[in-house]
Amino acid sequence: MILLNNRIYGLTKGQYSPTSPRGFVSKSSPYGTVEDPFRPAELCFGARGHFFARCVATDAQGTVDVLKAAYAHKGASVTEVLQNCVIFNDGCHEAVYNKEGRKRNAIYVRHGEKLVFGENSEYGLVQQGFGLKVVEIGKDGYTIDDILVHDAHCEDNTLQLKLALMGNGDGFPIALGVIRDVDAPTYNDAVYAQIAEVSAQKKYHNFTELLETNDTWTVQ
Numbered sequence: 001m002i003l004l005n006n007r008i009y010g011l012t013k014g015q016y017s018p019t020s021p022r023g024f025v026s027k028s029s030p031y032g033t034v035e036d037p038f039r040p041a042e043l044c045f046g047a048r049g050h051f052f053a054r055c056v057a058t059d060a061q062g063t064v065d066v067l068k069a070a071y072a073h074k075g076a077s078v079t080e081v082l083q084n085c086v087i088f089n090d091g092c093h094e095a096v097y098n099k100e101g102r103k104r105n106a107i108y109v110r111h112g113e114k115l116v117f118g119e120n121s122e123y124g125l126v127q128q129g130f131g132l133k134v135v136e137i138g139k140d141g142y143t144i145d146d147i148l149v150h151d152a153h154c155e156d157n158t159l160q161l162k163l164a165l166m167g168n169g170d171g172f173p174i175a176l177g178v179i180r181d182v183d184a185p186t187y188n189d190a191v192y193a194q195i196a197e198v199s200a201q202k203k204y205h206n207f208t209e210l211l212e213t214n215d216t217w218t219v220q
Contacts (some may be wrong), residue, residue, distance in 0.1 A: 001078045002067075003040050006059075007092045014088035026088075041164035041179070044078045045157050050182040051077035052164060054175060056096050057084070062108070071179045075186040082174075087165055096174055107173040109163060111152040111181070114144065117173050124148075125163075125172075132162055134172060142157040152181040 008026065009015040016046050019040070023032040040090040044052045051073040053066035063081065070077040082131035091097075095105040106116035107125070115125040116137070124147035135142040154160065160180045167174030204210040 001076065001106065002070075003080045003082050004083045004087055005040060006083045007037070008085050008089040010085035010088045039165060040078065040080045045161050045164070045180070049078055050075055050078075050180065050184045051178075052160075052180045053077070053178045054080045054082065054164070056093065056106075056176065058097050058103065059099075069181060071185045073181055075184065084119065096176070097144065102176070105167070105173055106176050107166075109150045109152070109175050109177040110178055111150055111178065113150055114147045115150050115163075116147060118145075123173075132166070132172070137160055152178050153183070155182055155184075155213070157182075 003018050007017060007019045007021065007024070009017045013028075014026055015034050016024050016026040018038040020026065020029075020033055020037055022034070022036050025032050041052055041054070053070055053071060055063040055066045056062065066079055070079045082096065084092055084097060094101070098100045103117075103119045107115060109115065117123050122137055123134055124137050124142070124144070126135050126142065126146050127133070127148060132148075135146070137144055137147065148159070150163070150181050152160070157180060163175040164179045166172035199205055206214045
């Protein structure tokens with residue numbers, strides 16, 4: 001599933017959408033919306049999704065990387081693509097829409113690598129209580145050893161969800177890349193395995209065998 005998130009219903013001429021921010025003025029909300037937006041990552045994680053990634057439409061390589069990972073994932077996958085609507089909501093993702101902006105305002109998360117960001121990778125994420133904290137590496141006693149390592153394969157999604165929800169005016173960078181990628185049984189595989197298990201316990205496997213399972217009679 002690929003969600004092109006431009007925070008508006010652009011194809012139907014500019015009505016507000018489920019991802020439009022509170023107070024957003026549009027043709028269908030001339031005085032501003034009165035509800036908070038859905039956050040795609042939160043919906044995916046809440047539905048016990050095992051794959052979630054995010055990219056920016058103008059970042060060709062980053063988009064290719066996450067879409068290849070989504071395709072390779074066994075089971076359902078969700079990829080959020082941050083995209084401007086140049087007609088009805090231009091600039092809604094301006095902070096990360098060019099390379100320079102992403103260096104300042106985004107963090108590329110890669111499994112097994114330190115959660116660092118900045119134009120010179122000078123900032124990083126550390127755990128603070130039950131939350132996260134942005135620190136400058138080499139200052140206030142923080143070293144690279146203190147920086148968290150991204151684990152996209154961890155079944156516990158606590159840290160992954162915190163990463164996915166960053167960057168909404170909270171002083172944290174927006175997380176880009178594969179945020180969650182957990183190997184788990186798929187619905188299709190589980191159903192077919194169940195069918196095979198039940199079938200193996202039965203004396204018949206098709207209609208002809210069913211007719212011959214019990215007593216039979218020959219009518220002269």
